[in-house]
Amino acid sequence: MKPRTRALEVVLAASAVLLTLNLVVWLAGESPRRVLALAITGSVGSAYGIAQTLAKATPLVWTGAAVAFALRARLFNIGAEGQCMVGVLAAGVVGAWLPAGAPWALAAPVALAAAALAGGALGGLAGWLRARFGTHEVISTLMLNGLVAVATTWLYSGPLRVGAQVHTRPVAAGALLPQAGDAVAAFRGSALNASLPLAVAAAFAAHWYLSNARGGVAIRALGSAPRAAEALGVDTRGATIRAMAVSGALAGLAGSHYVLGVKGYAEQGLGAGVGFTGIAVALLGAGTPWGIALAALLFGAMAQGGLAVNALVPSDALTVAQAAVILAVAALGASSLATREAA
Amino acid sequence: MNGVMVFLAQVLSASLPLGLAAVGGVLSERSGVATISLEAYLLGGAFGAAVAALATGSAVLASLAAMATGAALGAVFAFSTVRLRAHAIVAGVAVNLLAAAGTRVALKVLYDSASNSPSLPLARSAASASVGWSALREMLSSPPLWIAPLLVAGAHLALSKSVFGLRVTACGEHPAAARSLGVPVDRVRAQALVLGGAVAALGGAQLTLHQREFVAYMSGGRGFLALAAVILGRWQPVRAVAWAAAIGALSALESTLAGDDTVVPAAVQAVLSPAAFRAVVQAMPYGLTLLAVMGRFGRSRPPAALG
Numbered sequence: 001m002k003p004r005t006r007a008l009e010v011v012l013a014a015s016a017v018l019l020t021l022n023l024v025v026w027l028a029g030e031s032p033r034r035v036l037a038l039a040i041t042g043s044v045g046s047a048y049g050i051a052q053t054l055a056k057a058t059p060l061v062w063t064g065a066a067v068a069f070a071l072r073a074r075l076f077n078i079g080a081e082g083q084c085m086v087g088v089l090a091a092g093v094v095g096a097w098l099p100a101g102a103p104w105a106l107a108a109p110v111a112l113a114a115a116a117l118a119g120g121a122l123g124g125l126a127g128w129l130r131a132r133f134g135t136h137e138v139i140s141t142l143m144l145n146g147l148v149a150v151a152t153t154w155l156y157s158g159p160l161r162v163g164a165q166v167h168t169r170p171v172a173a174g175a176l177l178p179q180a181g182d183a184v185a186a187f188r189g190s191a192l193n194a195s196l197p198l199a200v201a202a203a204f205a206a207h208w209y210l211s212n213a214r215g216g217v218a219i220r221a222l223g224s225a226p227r228a229a230e231a232l233g234v235d236t237r238g239a240t241i242r243a244m245a246v247s248g249a250l251a252g253l254a255g256s257h258y259v260l261g262v263k264g265y266a267e268q269g270l271g272a273g274v275g276f277t278g279i280a281v282a283l284l285g286a287g288t289p290w291g292i293a294l295a296a297l298l299f300g301a302m303a304q305g306g307l308a309v310n311a312l313v314p315s316d317a318l319t320v321a322q323a324a325v326i327l328a329v330a331a332l333g334a335s336s337l338a339t340r341e342a343a
Numbered sequence: 344m345n346g347v348m349v350f351l352a353q354v355l356s357a358s359l360p361l362g363l364a365a366v367g368g369v370l371s372e373r374s375g376v377a378t379i380s381l382e383a384y385l386l387g388g389a390f391g392a393a394v395a396a397l398a399t400g401s402a403v404l405a406s407l408a409a410m411a412t413g414a415a416l417g418a419v420f421a422f423s424t425v426r427l428r429a430h431a432i433v434a435g436v437a438v439n440l441l442a443a444a445g446t447r448v449a450l451k452v453l454y455d456s457a458s459n460s461p462s463l464p465l466a467r468s469a470a471s472a473s474v475g476w477s478a479l480r481e482m483l484s485s486p487p488l489w490i491a492p493l494l495v496a497g498a499h500l501a502l503s504k505s506v507f508g509l510r511v512t513a514c515g516e517h518p519a520a521a522r523s524l525g526v527p528v529d530r531v532r533a534q535a536l537v538l539g540g541a542v543a544a545l546g547g548a549q550l551t552l553h554q555r556e557f558v559a560y561m562s563g564g565r566g567f568l569a570l571a572a573v574i575l576g577r578w579q580p581v582r583a584v585a586w587a588a589a590i591g592a593l594s595a596l597e598s599t600l601a602g603d604d605t606v607v608p609a610a611v612q613a614v615l616s617p618a619a620f621r622a623v624v625q626a627m628p629y630g631l632t633l634l635a636v637m638g639r640f641g642r643s644r645p646p647a648a649l650g
C-alpha cells in the first residue's frame with residue numbers, strides 16, 4: 001500500500017473515533033468543548049493536577065521501559081501486568097517484614113530490590129521457557145498473568161489478610177519513598193513520589209546498558225539478527241533470559257510506586273491495567289527513554305483528565321480514547337516497529 | 344441426584360462461553376493472526392445481548408445481537424491488523440480496552456449506571472419441584488446452547504472440508520504461498536476474524552442470559568482461558584471445545600467448593616486449606632497450557648504465520 005494512502009486511512013480511522021467520542025459526550029448531554037476543557041485543566045491546569053498526572057504516569061514509565069527493553073531483543077513481553085502484580089506483592093510483604101525501625105538507607109533499597117527480583121524472576125521464567133523449549137513469550141506471559149492473578153487473589157484474601165482488612169500489614173516507615181507534597185507545598189495531597197525519578201533514571205540506565213554494555217549489545221544482536229548473532233558466538237539463550245528478566249524487573253518495580261510511594265501496603269488490584277498500557281507507551285515512545293517518559297505523560301494525563309470529567313461523562317470515555325490512540329500508534333508504527341526489529 | 348443436576352447445569356453454563364470463545368479463537372488464529380481479543384468479544388457480546396434483550400425481551404434476538412456486536416469488534420480488529428498492519432498483539436490489547444471501557448460508557452449513557460444494566464425482562468422458567476431440574480432446564484432452554492453445536496460442527500467442517508477453510512489454513516501456514524496461488528490473503532483473514540468475533544461473542548450472550556443482567560467487566564478473564572483452550576486444543580475446533588468443557592468443569596468445581604468447604608476431600612484438607620485448594624483448581628488451566636506449549640504434554644504447534 002502506498003504510504004500516503006496508509007496515512008490517509010489512519011487519519012480517517014482516528015477521525016472516526018474522535019467523532020464517535022464527541023457523539024458519546026453529546027449523547028450524555030454535555031458539550032464536548034466543555035468536557036475537553038475540563039479534562040485539560042484537570043490534568044495540566046494546576047500544580048495539583050500536574051502532580052497527579054505525573055503520579056499516573058509513574059507506573060507507566062516503569063512498564064513502558066519494561067516492554068521496550070524486551071522489544072529490543074524482539075521479545076514481546078505482555079506479562080508486565082503480572083510482573084507488576086508480583087512486584088506489588090513482594091514490596092508489600094518484604095516491606096512489612098522489615099523491622100519498624102529499619103533505617104531509610106537500608107529499608108527502601110531492600111523493598112525496591114524485592115519488587116525487582118519478583119518481577120525479574122517471573123519475566124526470567126518466561127525467557128527461560130523461550131530459550132529452553134521455544135515457548136512463545138506471548139503465550140507464556142499471558143498464562144503467567146493468569147496464574148499470578150489466581151495466586152494473589154488467594155494470598156490477599158487468605159494468608160496475608162490482617163483481620164477485616166483485605167490488604168497486607170503496612171510496610172516499615174523507612175521503606176516509604178519521599179513524597180513530592182512534603183518538598184513542594186503546591187503538590188500536597190497528590191500521589192506523586194520518588195518512584196518517578198527512579199523510573200526515569202531506570203529507563204535511561206536500561207537504554208545505556210543496551211547501547212554500551214556487552215550484555216546489552218548481545219540483546220540487541222538477538223533482536224536484529226538472531227542467526228548472525230548465534231553464528232558469531234553470542235549466547236542467544238542467555239540474552240533471551242536476561243532480556244526478559246530485566247524487563248520483568250522493571251515491570252515489578254512499577255509496584256514500588258503503589259506500595260512504597262502511595263499506599264504503604266499491598267492489596268489486590270493495585271496496578272491493574274498498567275502492564276497493558278505499558279505496551280502502548282513503549283510503542284509510542286519508540287524505545288527511547290525520553291520517548292517513553294513523554295508517552296507515559298500523555299497516557300497519565302488522559303487517565304487524570306478522565307477522572308476530572310467523571311462528574312459530566314464517564315471517565316471510561318477517556319479510556320476509549322486511549323484505546324484509539326493505541327490502535328493509531330500501532331497502525332502508524334507498523335512500519336517503524338518492523339524496521340526497528342529488522343535494523 | 345439434585346446436586347448432580349445442579350453441577351451439570353453449572354458445568355454447561357461455565358463451558359459454553361469458554362467453548363464458543365475458543366471456537367472463535369480457532370477460526371481467527373488459523374488465519375495466521377494472533378487473537379488475544381477474545382475477552383473483548385465476550386464482553387461486547389454480553390453487552391449487545393443485554394441491550395437487545397432489554398429492548399425486545401427475546402433471548403434469541405439477544406443472541407443474534409451478541410453475534411453482531413462480536414462481528415463489529417472483529418471488524419475493528421481486522422481493519423487494524425489486516426488493513427492498517429497494526430501489530431496483532433497491540434491491536435488485541437487496544438480492542439480489549441475498547442470493549443471494557445466502551446461498554447461502561449454505553450452502560451452510563453443508556454442505563455445511567457456505572458456497574459450493571461437493569462434486569463432482563465425474560466420469563467423465568469416455571470418453578471419445579473426439584474432445584475436441580477430447574478437449573479438444568481433453564482440451562483437447556485438457553486438459545487446459545489442450541490446454536491453452539493451448529494457453530495462447532497460448522498467450524499470443524501468449514502476448516503477441514505470447505506474451500507474457505509483451506510484458504511484460511513493456507514493463510515495461517517504460508518501466506519506468501521497462498522498469495523502466489525491467487526488467494527486474497529487479506530480478505531480471507533478479515534473474513535475469518537469477523538466470523539471468529541461473531542462466534543466468540545455468542546458466548547458473551549450466554550453470560551448475560553445466565554446472569555439476567557449485564558455487569559461491567561463480566562467476562563472476567565474468560566477470554567484468556569478460552570485462548571488456553573485454543574492452545575491445548577491445538578487450534579482444532581472440536582478439541583478446543585473439549586478443553587473448554589474441561590476448564591468449565593474445573594471452574595464449576597471451584598464454585599461448588601466455594602459454596603461448601605466440606606466437599607474438599609479430607610486427604611487434601613490435611614495438606615491445603617480449602618481456599619488454597621480452590622486456588623490450585625483455578626490455576627490448573629494456565630499451568631496445563633504452559634506445560635502444553637513447553638511440549639511436555641503432547642506437542643502444541645501454532646499456525647506458522649502466527650505472531
